[in-house]
Amino acid sequence: MAGEKLALVADVTVPVAAPVDVVHAYLADPANRPGWQSSLRRVERVEARGDHPGAEGTTWRDVTAVPGVAPLMRVEASEPPYRWVESGTWRFVRATLAMTYVERPDGGTDARAVAHVEVPGALKPVALALRLVAPAALRSDLRRAAKVLARTR
Template sequence: MPVSAEAAFRYLSDPRNRPEWQSSLLSVAVPADEEPHLGQTWSETTAVGVRPHLETTVFEPFRAWAETGHWRGVSATLALQFTDVAGGCRVRATGEVSGQGAWAVPAGAAGLLASKAIAADLRKAGRILASREG
């Protein structure tokens, strides 16, 4: 991203910003005045009607952030690592989607599609941040 790891971390770790950069989201329910922190919880409404409940599980300012989410029989994790580089920062995303019972196959399909969607969403976040810096 064309911004510092600090700027990227501050933006990406705040659930209130997610509908702006995450293409699958319609809304996020988190108190407007609540600052991001370890253990923060929120819920989301996605474009396909999924309403997961999420929690911040790693919160190391400007270095690492992670979440876990649950919806019915599906669980997902997303972890972001931030590294300053010349001209900005690198954000490395890793994640996993799993399902139990009848949810195993749909979760597997979602996991296969997730990496491209996450990469596109992070590129969009980078463009948003770059436009604010400029």
């Protein structure tokens, strides 16, 4: 999609009552995604790379709640326990999600998620619509993950 720019659609931070290494390990592992990401039904064809789940180069297919929408996902960067970046492509759309984790004084973690989407010019209204719904959806998903992690402490 040469010439198109990634548009910011969300930038949210959620506190998690778990240490950064636990938060990173849980959120970066594709196998855990359907448990906290509301748009997913399952992940398929995970091809692991590296020495930990969700390591750089790992790929999989997201099977979403929207029939026929199943983006191919790839981990672009994994720097445990502080940073993790994925990209997903489906037809003419490319999205990225960058996660960063900052240790809080109480031993918990601030999990920050920054999402971008790249669409062809004719689909720009899709990117604009995502700016309206993506922050709340992403925040809700991260809160769901935080609840799961709080139960495992």
